Amino acid sequence: MNTNLQTPIDYLKGVGPNRADLLRQELGIHTYQDLINLFPNRYIDRTHYYKINQLQRNNADVQIIGSITGLQEAGQGRSKRLVGTFKDDTGTMELVWFRGHKWIREGIKLNKPYVVFGKTNWFNGKFSMPHPEMELLEDHQKNLQRAMQPIYPSTEKLSNKGITNRVIIKIMQQLFLETKGRFAETLSSHLLQELKLIDKSTALFNIHFPKTQELLAKAQYRLKFEELFYIQLQLIIKNLIHKSKIKGFPFTHVGDLFNTFFNEHLPFELTDAQKRVLKEIRADLGSNAQMNRLLQGDVGSGKTIVAFMSMLMALDNGFQACLMAPTEILSVQHYNGLYELCKQLNISISLLTGSTKTSERKKIHESLENGELNILIGTHALLENKVKFKNLGLAIIDEQHRFGVAQRSKLWHKNTSPPHILVMTATPIPRTLAMSVYGDLDISVIDELPPGRKSVKTVHRYDKNRLKVFKFIRDEIAKGRQVYIVYPLIQESEAMDYKDLMDGYESIARDFPLPDYQISIVHGKMKPADKDYEMQRFIKGETQIMVATTVIEVGVNVPNASVMIIESAERFGLSQLHQLRGRVGRGAEQSYCILMTGHKLSNDSKTRLETMVRTNDGFEIAEVDLRLRGPGDLMGTQQSGVLNLKIADIVKDKDILQLARFHAKQVLNKDPNLSKDTNQVILHTYKQLSKYKNIWNYIS
Numbered sequence: 001m002n003t004n005l006q007t008p009i010d011y012l013k014g015v016g017p018n019r020a021d022l023l024r025q026e027l028g029i030h031t032y033q034d035l036i037n038l039f040p041n042r043y044i045d046r047t048h049y050y051k052i053n054q055l056q057r058n059n060a061d062v063q064i065i066g067s068i069t070g071l072q073e074a075g076q077g078r079s080k081r082l083v084g085t086f087k088d089d090t091g092t093m094e095l096v097w098f099r100g101h102k103w104i105r106e107g108i109k110l111n112k113p114y115v116v117f118g119k120t121n122w123f124n125g126k127f128s129m130p131h132p133e134m135e136l137l138e139d140h141q142k143n144l145q146r147a148m149q150p151i152y153p154s155t156e157k158l159s160n161k162g163i164t165n166r167v168i169i170k171i172m173q174q175l176f177l178e179t180k181g182r183f184a185e186t187l188s189s190h191l192l193q194e195l196k197l198i199d200k201s202t203a204l205f206n207i208h209f210p211k212t213q214e215l216l217a218k219a220q221y222r223l224k225f226e227e228l229f230y231i232q233l234q235l236i237i238k239n240l241i242h243k244s245k246i247k248g249f250p251f252t253h254v255g256d257l258f259n260t261f262f263n264e265h266l267p268f269e270l271t272d273a274q275k276r277v278l279k280e281i282r283a284d285l286g287s288n289a290q291m292n293r294l295l296q297g298d299v300g301s302g303k304t305i306v307a308f309m310s311m312l313m314a315l316d317n318g319f320q321a322c323l324m325a326p327t328e329i330l331s332v333q334h335y336n337g338l339y340e341l342c343k344q345l346n347i348s349i350s351l352l353t354g355s356t357k358t359s360e361r362k363k364i365h366e367s368l369e370n371g372e373l374n375i376l377i378g379t380h381a382l383l384e385n386k387v388k389f390k391n392l393g394l395a396i397i398d399e400q401h402r403f404g405v406a407q408r409s410k411l412w413h414k415n416t417s418p419p420h421i422l423v424m425t426a427t428p429i430p431r432t433l434a435m436s437v438y439g440d441l442d443i444s445v446i447d448e449l450p451p452g453r454k455s456v457k458t459v460h461r462y463d464k465n466r467l468k469v470f471k472f473i474r475d476e477i478a479k480g481r482q483v484y485i486v487y488p489l490i491q492e493s494e495a496m497d498y499k500d501l502m503d504g505y506e507s508i509a510r511d512f513p514l515p516d517y518q519i520s521i522v523h524g525k526m527k528p529a530d531k532d533y534e535m536q537r538f539i540k541g542e543t544q545i546m547v548a549t550t551v552i553e554v555g556v557n558v559p560n561a562s563v564m565i566i567e568s569a570e571r572f573g574l575s576q577l578h579q580l581r582g583r584v585g586r587g588a589e590q591s592y593c594i595l596m597t598g599h600k601l602s603n604d605s606k607t608r609l610e611t612m613v614r615t616n617d618g619f620e621i622a623e624v625d626l627r628l629r630g631p632g633d634l635m636g637t638q639q640s641g642v643l644n645l646k647i648a649d650i651v652k653d654k655d656i657l658q659l660a661r662f663h664a665k666q667v668l669n670k671d672p673n674l675s676k677d678t679n680q681v682i683l684h685t686y687k688q689l690s691k692y693k694n695i696w697n698y699i700s
């Protein structure tokens, strides 16, 4: 290859200093390499020519061959326009310009064959094309590369700054000229042959200037495979390094605490899924490597008991354990639930949150350090430097996406050797995404709900039916049940949401008067102690209605609550709706979720509501969510780098992702150091790509 692709973009003919600055600042294009990797996000098919008599009303992007037989001005004032009569052998239509009349008049050659291209309108009984792109047929024929016209991302936004789509096409063509279109291969010939992939140079040419749909599809496939292949390779290598380097504490035996609990105190029979996951955890803990496992389970699937029994394994081997939850309410709830279980087994357990009193805090610090305290539950207060364990063997993190990788690793440093880590999440993550984002974690899934659960009946009701909904609430309360009414809380308009919540609360208080109904209210502006007090009243059954913002979104467990009303449901994301619904249906009673909305709904909102009504399956919901929002929004993966994918789409290309993962594994299985001749290309590319921090830095 003659041209060095690391050459700064300024050196490319036709770029110049101004454009170079814009390319750098606006599109992050610094080098030839960056430019070649700016892939079009769509194409306009210019392989097809329409005849005038084939036109439909409002055709987008049509291309017609014909000639202009006359030009005249029409209209007055603002509607003044230049109209060209355009004919082919099947009919006549109009070309229309509202600006630039003089320039167009001078440029047009009458009665010569042209190719015109644009959107057509049906106006005054005729077809017209406003401001067509036009080219003399003879020039058009020379320019064969234009068969499918690439449309580059962001160029619409930048065109007023001088970087139009045409400019990008031009400099891209120049790049191909200067490099002679030859680019170093980045996949091994073995993979190319086995998967029948086209070579890199052909793929790059055809991604930018495809002549047919078929060539384009082949180029896309090859480049998507490559992108996903190297991401998977990176994830797997990280995982292997992790496993070989990071020694864990081997928990060699299952001891008295675990056995006593299992045989004498377990409040119910474990589901098969819970048993399987416990076995997976047991195998990790018993090995020499540090466990780094993600435990996924839909809402209410029973992760807590699995967490507790894993902690018993640590305690049985002489270690301490901790559980960190994202909110005060959740920590308190975990603590209360586990406290009862610990009492039966004579295990010491404490709670540490932001509101733990100083004297209590001191005691906790001491007993942690001298090893008297077995289990510590808490919020991120656990991460403070003062919190030192004697020998932390297992750290469990509930709802990890609220914490993130940095905090995860902070827990590691609480010991000389890192403790085993179990991350629990109730947000089902589609396997495809989990594989790409959490490739460094092993995954266990509880894919079964405890027996006897009735799935929550979900309906969508408009605000005008509120009276009926309220009657339904009364009936349920009369049966001894409890009800949640949830209001949205979106950070940007917190004040407004707060007002909505308070207005709602007042109207509910009017409709459900004392002494028959007791109402709790919980929102983010309350002091933690007050929140906890209100929560506890509801948990104990002293209040029947809980009016709340989404602070109750995750993990709250009140099995007697059987109705979840979600106000302004259109303002919630799907996974959030699913989490909220998961607060009911936790006992044996039939539960209900009522999604309240106004009449005006966007298409996305409609899809979200329909999905909720149709299914209770968290994984299905997560897939729809992912489709609607893209992976970036899901579980705070914005910083994850997954969005930096240049061409592949984790949702749409999940088959390619799986194939890429399979082959990445296979290559590494056969040649873990990529030292064989056949893998030199892969090793070289892998090293080069690793320099691109923006692609890889999402991995801790």
Ligand SMILES: Nc1ncnc2c1ncn2[C@@H]1O[C@H](COP(=O)(O)OP(=O)(O)OP(=O)(O)O)[C@@H](O)[C@H]1O
Residues within 6 Å of the ligand: 268, 269, 270, 271, 274, 297, 298, 299, 300, 301, 302, 303, 304, 305, 425, 426, 450, 451, 554, 555, 556, 557, 559, 582, 586
């Ligand atoms: N095998 C089981 N049989 C019967 N009930 C169970 C079983 N496992 C858990 N439960 C009960 O199911 C309820 C939900 O369990 P848990 O709170 O652990 O769910 P979770 O997975 O943490 O869900 P969420 O993420 O929504 O909090 C609890 O009341 C728990 O006691």
